[in-house]
Amino acid sequence: MRDYYEVLGVDRGASPEEIKRAFRRLAREHHPDVKKDDPEAERFKEINEAYQVLSDPERRAHYDQFGTTQPLGPNRRGEGFGPFEDIFDMFFGRQPGAAAAARSEAERGADLRYDLELTLEEAASGLEKHVEVTRLDTCPTCFGTGAERGSAPEKCPTCGGAGEVRYSQRTIFGSFTQIGTCETCGGAGTVIRNPCKTCQGLGRTETTKSLSVKVPAGVDNGMRLRLAGEGEAGRRGGERGDLYVFIHVRPHAVFERRGRDLYCSIPISIVQAALGDEVEIPSLDGPQRHAVPAGAQPGRVMTLRGIGMPDPRGGRGDLHVRLDVHVPTDLSAEQRKTLLEFSRQRGEHVKPQRKKITDKVKELLQ
Ligand SMILES: [Zn+2]
Numbered sequence: 001m002r003d004y005y006e007v008l009g010v011d012r013g014a015s016p017e018e019i020k021r022a023f024r025r026l027a028r029e030h031h032p033d034v035k036k037d038d039p040e041a042e043r044f045k046e047i048n049e050a051y052q053v054l055s056d057p058e059r060r061a062h063y064d065q066f067g068t069t070q071p072l073g074p075n076r077r078g079e080g081f082g083p084f085e086d087i088f089d090m091f092f093g094r095q096p097g098a099a100a101a102a103r104s105e106a107e108r109g110a111d112l113r114y115d116l117e118l119t120l121e122e123a124a125s126g127l128e129k130h131v132e133v134t135r136l137d138t139c140p141t142c143f144g145t146g147a148e149r150g151s152a153p154e155k156c157p158t159c160g161g162a163g164e165v166r167y168s169q170r171t172i173f174g175s176f177t178q179i180g181t182c183e184t185c186g187g188a189g190t191v192i193r194n195p196c197k198t199c200q201g202l203g204r205t206e207t208t209k210s211l212s213v214k215v216p217a218g219v220d221n222g223m224r225l226r227l228a229g230e231g232e233a234g235r236r237g238g239e240r241g242d243l244y245v246f247i248h249v250r251p252h253a254v255f256e257r258r259g260r261d262l263y264c265s266i267p268i269s270i271v272q273a274a275l276g277d278e279v280e281i282p283s284l285d286g287p288q289r290h291a292v293p294a295g296a297q298p299g300r301v302m303t304l305r306g307i308g309m310p311d312p313r314g315g316r317g318d319l320h321v322r323l324d325v326h327v328p329t330d331l332s333a334e335q336r337k338t339l340l341e342f343s344r345q346r347g348e349h350v351k352p353q354r355k356k357i358t359d360k361v362k363e364l365l366q
């Protein structure tokens with residue numbers, strides 16, 4: 001699927017006017033009703049789809065937030081708008097049929113996003129997290145009807161419950177009978193004379209709910225968990241939206257993660273590097289004793305199989321340990337003598353240098 005902004009050739013911060021202007025220009029260029037099987041029709045469909053999403057503040061926000069096209073879950077809105085209706089909309093600013101959709105169709109609650117930050121240890125072990133989510137829930141006083149207890153929504157007197165009104169309009173193209181949303185009831189077909197005091201007649205109230213999220217072991221940045229039905233309450237009997245928990249794993253002081261593998265480095269002395277040794281290696285399972293082979297070169301990487309990150313699909317990655325050979329900078333006179341003797345035995349002709357003042361200062365600052 002192409003990026004909607006790209007389709008309309010506008011940038012992400014484009015104003016509604018800019019989006020409308022871009023759509024009108026493109027719609028004129030790719031007008032589809034010239035021929036039936038015009039390849040332009042496909043292009044127009046794409047332009048139309050992009051416009052339908054970006055011109056609706058709610059759907060645009062959803063698209064911006066979730067990065068994909070709007071249906072994260074099943075969504076009844078946004079379907080069935082043909083190109084001709086939009087041509088109509090372009091000239092007259094209203095959509096026939098929109099009122100009918102608003103009246104009769106249950107509206108699914110919005111999907112919600114929760115950003116969950118985890119430590120690497122938490123991501124590795126998996127856990128159950130309690131999160132607080134503020135969302136619109138069905139009003140507990142009126143059970144979503146919006147009417148005060150003991151009363152019920154009444155049939156709208158303007159449209160007689162149809163939710164839409166017909167009126168004629170004279171335009172340069174001739175006379176049209178148009179169907180528009182009833183302004184008295186906003187298309188609902190009912191009016192509330194005695195609105196519920198808890199929700200002011202909206203049928204939904206903002207509540208904060210504590211939810212428990214089961215985080216599987218091995219989750220990584222960019223993954224999201226879906227909690228079906230934990231989004232906002234729907235309207236007019238519509239189903240609830242979903243809650244998407246986006247995972248963020250904090251950087252770790254010791255381990256760097258790449259997929260299911262972990263990387264770290266450990267300091268060893270030149271003597272350990274030359275002679276080999278048994279060293280302690282940090283791991284998520286606690287410190288591990290491991291042999292460093294004799295003659296290990298600086299930067300050498302040892303791989304410890306199966307103690308990296310767990311894979312949510314099963315198995316476990318590796319831990320790669322880089323050997324960081326530290327050259328001593330604080331030699332005593334005795335140690336210098338020993339090293340010189342050592343180099344003499346190896347037939348090297350070393351001319352020891354005095355430390356520069358600047359280097360000494362750097363060391364002190366470290
Ligand atoms: Zn209420």
Ligand SMILES: [Zn+2]
Pocket residue numbers: 156157158159160161162163164182183184185186187188189190
């Ligand atoms: Zn009405």
